[in-house]
Amino acid sequence: MPRIKFTVSYDGTDFCGWQRQNHGDKPSLSATITQGLKKIFDQEISLFASGRTDAGVHALNQVCHFDTTRPIERLKGFNLSRAMKTQLPSSIVVKKAWLAPDDFHSTISPDKKTYRYLILNAPQPSVFLTRYADWVYHPLNLDFLNECSKFVVGNQDFKSFQSVGTEVPHTVREVFDAKWEWRRPNIAQFTITGSGFLKQMVRNIVGTQLLLERKHLPATIMKEILEAKDRKVAGPPAVPQGLYLMRVYYPLDLDNRCLEL
Numbered sequence: 001m002p003r004i005k006f007t008v009s010y011d012g013t014d015f016c017g018w019q020r021q022n023h024g025d026k027p028s029l030s031a032t033i034t035q036g037l038k039k040i041f042d043q044e045i046s047l048f049a050s051g052r053t054d055a056g057v058h059a060l061n062q063v064c065h066f067d068t069t070r071p072i073e074r075l076k077g078f079n080l081s082r083a084m085k086t087q088l089p090s091s092i093v094v095k096k097a098w099l100a101p102d103d104f105h106s107t108i109s110p111d112k113k114t115y116r117y118l119i120l121n122a123p124q125p126s127v128f129l130t131r132y133a134d135w136v137y138h139p140l141n142l143d144f145l146n147e148c149s150k151f152v153v154g155n156q157d158f159k160s161f162q163s164v165g166t167e168v169p170h171t172v173r174e175v176f177d178a179k180w181e182w183r184r185p186n187i188a189q190f191t192i193t194g195s196g197f198l199k200q201m202v203r204n205i206v207g208t209q210l211l212l213e214r215k216h217l218p219a220t221i222m223k224e225i226l227e228a229k230d231r232k233v234a235g236p237p238a239v240p241q242g243l244y245l246m247r248v249y250y251p252l253d254l255d256n257r258c259l260e261l
Contacts, residue, residue: 001067005100005258006080008033008062011091013131013241018052018062026055029092033064036087040080041068048106050113050248052166054200056240058132061095063248065106075099078261098258109254112176114246115202117190117238118183133187134242140188140213142180147219148209149178149190151226159229161208163200163237171198171229178205191246203237211235 016026030047037045050063068075080097088094103109118133120126125135152158155174162171175194183189190206212221212235225234 001069002072002075003065003067003100003102003104004075004080004097004261005063005065005104005106006097007095008064009060009093009095010058010062011131012053012055012057012059014089014091015055017055017057018049029053032088032092033084033094036084037066039087040083041070043069050106050110051197051245053243053245054203054240057243057245058241059245061247062245063106063110063250065100065104072099075261080261097261099261101254101257104250104254104258106248109250110196110248111251112193112195112249113197114191114193114249115197116192116244116246117202117206118242118244119188119190120186121188122186131241134239136188136210138214142182142188144213144219145180145190145209148212148222149180149192151219151222152178152192152205156226157229158198158201158226160225160231160234161201161204162198162231163204164231166199168198173197173201200237203240203243204231204234206238206242208235210238 010029014026015029018029020028020031030049034045034047037047045066047064047066053059081094084094119140120129120133120135121140123137153175155172157172159171173194173196175192178192180188180190192202208222208225212219
């Protein structure tokens with residue numbers, strides 16, 4: 001069975017998250033995309049993704065894959081992006097698609113991922129950014145926030161920043177880079193790249209840093225929180241609308257064996 005890899009971007013505001021939920025009226029992203037694929041390919045679809053984003057979280061390049069019974073000859077030159085446009089709401093866009101080798105798996109194969117968090121730092125909120133950024137009215141001290149960020153870089157146990165809800169074998173992850181910078185004079189962005197992330201780990205890291213900054217506490221408390229391995233000692237999660245899955249990285253040999261449709 002041919003395996004199709006594709007990237008998708010979405011505004012997560014009107015969805016309950018990537019995965020199906022047991023409560024609430026909002027649809028899941030995975031179910032919405034799966035239904036569109038089922039109509040196009042006229043078969044049952046098992047859809048896999050690089051990870052599960054939470055309710056309200058966005059993605060610029062979520063990576064997915066599925067297997068199809070359609071012969072390869074009928075897939076060459078097939079424009080999945082154009083076909084899915086007729087099946088999806090405007091808040092979801094399939095960007096590119098590839099024929100992938102059998103050993104490619106969107107969930108298991110990634111080397112690392114990059115997330116970004118946006119904050120509108122202004123006296124008043126913006127009606128146009130309320131779905132796409134957090135809002136902080138007091139002037140942010142990015143030098144302090146970067147001091148906090150230094151402590152999350154490295155291979156260490158992030159149990160203090162893991163929210164309940166998803167069982168994992170262990171809570172050790174490696175963060176390669178984490179930094180704050182001004183995207184615009186009043187838009188702050190936090191970019192973090194790591195081998196993988198626990199449930200709400202990025203939002204919990206951001207929320208904790210913002211709490212320390214707001215209370216004028218020492219940046220070294222981030223190190224103490226990490227060493228405690230206790231979620232109760234960290235701050236509350238930052239709101240979901242500011243978070244974006246930016247990029248998922250796969251081994252070069254896998255990427256080179258993917259043929260663009």
